[in-house]
Amino acid sequence: MAVWWDNPTFLMPKSSFLEPEYTRGRLCISEEVARRLFASFSVHQQFISILSAFGEKANPEIEQSYLTYFDRIQILNPFRTFGNPDSEVFAQTGGYDIGYLFKYVDLHGRDRETPENPFVIRQTGVYHKYDPHAKKSVWIFVQSSESLKERLEALFVRYKDTPIDVALQVEIHFLILTHGARNWRPYMRHLEEVFDKLNAKGSHSRILSESEFASFKIDINDLREMYAFIDKLRILLQLVQMNYQVAKKVQQLVRRLRNRWVQESPLHELTPRLEDVCDRFEQHLYELGGIESRLHTLTERARDAAKFVQSMIEFKTGESNRTINTKLDAVVSSSVDEGKAMQTLAIRGKINTRMMRLLVIITAISLPGILVATIFGTNFFAFNPNTRHLNVASNIWIYFVIAAGITFCIFFLWVIWRPRIIMSTLRTGWRSVFRSIPRKRDTPDIEKQGSNTTATTL
Known part of the structure; x- marks a missing residue:
């Protein structure tokens, strides 16, 4: 595992990127790294749930996971007084912690290995801690993609001038979530193309037979591929719903922060920017809802297509069975006719045998008399x-x-x-x-044997 620790100067955010050695492998975090995370950065204890979600990924094919999200807003001491609120506007606000895990579609860049599917499902963990009194902001990103990492580095260059700008922090969360959703549309087009190919292929499912009367074989590869595609759509639907819930929770956190800070007069200037971020979150949620609707529709279409392919295979199977039964009926009818002909031949053969037997008997009886009479009647x-x-x-x-x-x-x-x-x-x-037939042998008389033995002994 590779870990990058960026320790900037004062008033600059701290950003950390935790990445595994292999992008398709499991994230293995040692105890030393975990101690540095929880001790040096004062990471919230619920961040362990995000790390556990990465440890549950046994292989790269497992794409579904549990919804992981937590947040906390620090409550200020109401009896605390501030020296100069005008000079330090953000010092009066309470800090907050937020962490979540979201999944998104990205290009894997391995076109030679899997050219038929250029997309892959990635998951990234995000943790953010904001402390206005210490003027410190901590960001931790677990297993982020290269494109997301480049985007975040560009954002932090802009972020270093205003490290404790709360509205800008919320915008970073918005940009992270929208960056993860930017490839859903091309991925949906790819899925629809795959469905069209499977549907066209499934409409020509065949039933193979080696010979005319041999048992036929059903080619169910098309149906198997269709059910695998439906299962994949269900997993993707669960991922989109999870991302929708995460974006909804982040939007609710923004509104809670706005409602808390709008009561303080020095923070009125944050209200328009936070309102703008909330409106953009609404647009993002609307787009995720559209993707979810398309996945629902595509799942229903794939399910109907699978039922159609299955019914068509059953129909072709019935047709093949009827054809085989018709041929078998013809074979049975011809066998019955041949049996009747053989029975007629057997009856005729029996009659001929009796006639031949009679002739043989007559010949055997009459020949000796004729022979003797011929010997005596040579002078006749x-x-x-x-x-x-x-x-x-x-x-x-x-x-x-x-x-x-x-x-x-x-x-x-x-x-x-x-x-x-x-x-x-x-x-x-x-x-x-x-x-x-086996005969029952007479059982020996045990008493007689015993008495004879006794007598002999005496």
């Missing part, structure tokens, strides 16, 4: 060379009697033997079934 046919015709013997009936008799005997034996084969197959099956 003769060829007449004169007429050139085949002559059949008169005893041809023997051929048919032998063939029919042998066939009948074989068929009779098959009818008698077939039930025996079936019964043998059934017996074998039942035996295998009963063998697979």
